[in-house]
Ligand code: SF4
């Protein structure tokens with residue numbers, strides 16, 4: 219079977235002619251590429267789970283490259299919330315606003331998120347395919363994206379050939395044809411489609427949180443904090459965004475109280491909230507487990523909490539409800555958050571010892 223790669227171009231929300239021109243250039247150049255299937259969908263964030271766009275993306279079982287006007291983290295976790303799972307495909311391209319020096323920092327952050335605590339993603343079995351997320355805002359021209367997509371496609375082909383070498387020795391031309399698809403000058407070659415698959419879906423602008431499960435520790439802080447019924451838990455008692463459209467347009471409050479910076483609002487103007495990779499590593503010392511609020515020692519944490527509370531109050535007022543200030547969702551939550559898998563730390567031991575002392 220031929221090894222193919224699916225490339226999805228997600229259109230910008232506006233009809234900005236520059237953006238459209240870049241999207242069209244990417245699509246037009248990929249149509250003639252061997253082994254690449256191109257699909258155009260409306261803006262990824264606006265797609266409804268049951269709509270044609272997501273159904274189309276769900277049908278892709280192999281490697282997937284998604285180009286969108288969003289940070290790569292936002293792209294990946296929007297797909298995830300629609301059950302489109304895969305391993306993180308490493309790209310050589312930067313995202314918007316990211317500099318060369320920040321690459322290593324991002325890698326370090328990923329290492330941190332892998333090592334210190336159990337994350338929801340650690341308990342998942344991912345399908346054996348990769349998802350590459352490219353941020354169309356990062357470059358002014360289509361060229362870097364085309365080069366990167368060709369590199370990814372060539373890499374997949376090389377891997378397939380290497381696998382065949384390992385199994386059967388040096389493959390013959392017929393074997394290559396069978397695995398990679400017929401060569402263009404082969405009589406068996408079928409012409410590549412010259413039209414992309416264009417998904418027509420009525421997509422209006424949406425606003426909802428997206429959870430980065432490579433960071434989320436399932437502490438449930440967000441479910442306690444949000445008073446609009448956006449969050450829920452699944453059968454395994456893992457946090458999920460259950461009623462995304464209950465989220466109040468423009469409100470990013472819960473992203474400020476998440477101790478792991480795992481909540482993304484892809485359309486927020488602040489990069490750290492919109493899913494930028496360069497800041498927002500998980501907090502190393504999570505005192506929120508004790509005090510019910512983000513680490514008070516972290517720069518700006520108290521201010522972030524104040525802002526979150528006032529943003530939530532503002533939304534309550536707009537919805538005709540009474541503001542609650544810090545009375546709900548910020549304190550006395552520690553008992554609710556005990557997770558069997560959370561490692562006990564020295565402080566837990568100390569508290570146990572104090573409890574054991576008969577005063
Ligand atoms: S507050 Fe953050 S880390 Fe905790 S459950 Fe919600 S998304 Fe996950």
Ligand code: SF4
Pocket residue numbers: 427443444445446448449464465466469470471472473530533
């Ligand atoms: S942003 Fe506001 S309304 Fe939306 S989920 Fe978070 S707390 Fe709830």
